[in-house]
Amino acid sequence: MNCKICSALFQEFLEKSLCEELISEVDSHLKKCGQCRSSMHTYSLTIVLSSRADPPCCVPAEKMDELKKILMERFCTKKTA
Ligand SMILES: [Zn+2]
Numbered sequence: 001m002n003c004k005i006c007s008a009l010f011q012e013f014l015e016k017s018l019c020e021e022l023i024s025e026v027d028s029h030l031k032k033c034g035q036c037r038s039s040m041h042t043y044s045l046t047i048v049l050s051s052r053a054d055p056p057c058c059v060p061a062e063k064m065d066e067l068k069k070i071l072m073e074r075f076c077t078k079k080t081a
Pocket of ligand 1: 002003004006029033035036037
């Protein structure tokens with residue numbers, strides 16, 4: 001987990017739409033990264049203030065979707081097989 005990946009997952013994290021594995025990944029990154037903590041705080045306020053928040057960083061939307069897909073596949077292994 002790095003800052004770019006972490007910030008790419010803010011929205012899902014706040015919406016609680018991530019799987020447990022990714023939540024704990026984001027969580028543990030936030031615990032040790034003050035920069036992401038403040039970004040997350042700012043981002044959550046943005047969401048509260050407007051229902052349509054812009055992506056938290058400069059990652060293009062398509063790249064972000066791609067990144068999320070890879071992360072979901074890597075971390076969210078199907079347990080109901
Ligand atoms: Zn960070």
